[in-house]
Amino acid sequence: MNSDKKFAFLVLGIPLVGLVYCGLGITAMASSMTIRTHPIVSGAIFILIPLGIAAFTWIRASAKAYKK
Numbered sequence: 001m002n003s004d005k006k007f008a009f010l011v012l013g014i015p016l017v018g019l020v021y022c023g024l025g026i027t028a029m030a031s032s033m034t035i036r037t038h039p040i041v042s043g044a045i046f047i048l049i050p051l052g053i054a055a056f057t058w059i060r061a062s063a064k065a066y067k068k
Helices: 003-031 033-037 039-067
Strands: none
Touching: 003 033, 003 039, 033 039
């Protein structure tokens, strides 16, 4: 994948994926009684999923940079 395609993915793809994720979260909150009765736990899970993905990506990129 060349740098232009990577940049296009960053500029267009990541915000769209974020919007879809937020839409899924709002839909889940509106439709699931379990999520409404446990807002702290469900909110923490909703926050920790993207944070975990970002941390994993950051650490993997750093490991690749130090390996060179």
